[in-house]
Amino acid sequence: MAALVTASTLVLAGLGAHGAHARPLAASVTTPAATAPITAPITAPITAPITAPITAPITAPITVPVTTPVAEPVTAPGKRLRLGAKGEAVVWLQKRLAGLGYRPGRADGRYGGTTLAAVWAFQKVNGITPSSTVGKRTWAALERPKAPKVLVANGRPTRAEVNLSKQIMVLYVDGRPRLITHISSGSGVPYCETAVWQGKSQRFCGSARTPTGDYRTTWRASGWHKSYLGRLYNPIFFNGGIAFHGALSVPLYPASHGCVRMPMNVAEVLPGMLGKGVPVHVRGAFRRG
Template sequence: MRGTVRRSLITGTVFALATTLPFGIAPAVADPTPDSRHLPLPDQFTVLRTGSRGIEVHNAKKRLKGLGFFPGNLSPLYDSALRMTVWAFQKANGLKPVDRIDLPTWQALLRPRRIRPLVTYAERERAEIDLRRQLLIAWRDGKPVLVTHISTGARRPYCEKGHCGFASTPVGDYRVGVRVPGWSTGILGAMFYPVYFNGGIAIHGSTLVPRFPASHGCVRVPLHNALDLYRFLQPGTPVYVRRPEALAGRAMRVRGERRPRIPKARPVEAPHRSYKNSSRPGRSTGHRTGGDAGGHR
């Protein structure tokens, strides 16, 4: 009985925090300080997993949305969209991505880390792609407004459907170019709302977004985040791709340093459209492979 009451109190706390935050805007929270006096006891939480259902799942989704991690619908079901959203939140908070909301994840939901930019000289409205943590962060007015789990280039050679290359998502500064609404197909598979930013490399929704880099070079995002990113990433929006461990030991850029010029996005021929222009993935008429862009080399 006591454990049930404690769980209810904590759930109510999470719900109260969620309802006071503007949806889609991540708050500028301070990094948590290790103070055991304010940490909840282990029996105050219920571990949630795929298939779990109830008010605690709904409240967790609402809290994540308030922090800028969009879990899709706010139903009381722990579905695949919430599963990948939890991965993103765990990675952003220095936790190992697991298929559950456990005690460390509940504690992070109560006291989340501040999301820090990868690029200090970046424009205030931009997308940042973290290849190490496999995260994409959309920024507006200097604030993170959408954080999502991604899967980028697998960093290995491939030969598929008569096309060979090296699966890589190159580090660099780019800008959004061609955008294609709905489902489209390229030489290596299907894409949902692709946004090209580096030749044939695009950010696009996919049915297959594992916890590891697995694409041919594109940036795969969960289907439930693809349309929001498509609307955010207008032509000309900067896209910064970084691998933070590769920057270890290099001096941080300081304020006042000259900002490098970001080249315009290289033109790419829009891929063949074989799907209806619909935001409903189930209306596609062909086979969806979760593949990548038609112009990718």
């Protein structure tokens, strides 16, 4: 019993003593080894993964895509171009016009007649006197283009609008302008012409006018179609004998017998975009000068 009391006394006394028995006892109670494993694994893995992956991936994707693509499409070359020009500035012009709904032909870097007709259409929409020269005003407008004036505000989402004042045609598909082209409508001049029709020589007289109004597309023909007043390429009729059609000559002034002439490359694609029964709205009047 005395031995037990002595051992207990030594154990209790060792908690606050500095003797030989106190050191081992204090070491077994404090257990310094238990502190190290708790601190090391918690601080190292938690700090490293939280700092590195969160800062790097969030800043990089926000900065790069927002700044680069926005500036590129609105910076025009600004080089003065004339009909017959070639090079990268012409390629840029052709791609820009095509992206805006005009039809300049292939982006081949050659400024020819097809691209010229698209330039005319673009200039007319943007209030620039049509010219074969692409100068400062045209380049500036290409950077900040205007949309064509809507002639029928409550029109069907898919429709064709012919602006006789501007001499342009706009085809809307699902409410958006998908094709904008230069045209030449009826000259307004009375005519009398002799032509061979149905095997007989006949004389035809009338007024070369494109009437304003609301119509719908009706029948069409593929390729060259011969009428009593001439040949029409891929005609799409919308008002009796009046049609949209391709022509080899589409001048800056009204020159047809009443039909709506358009460049040949536009007449190539129009039948695939403009179906039967689609509304056609003709507005305005052409004024020379």
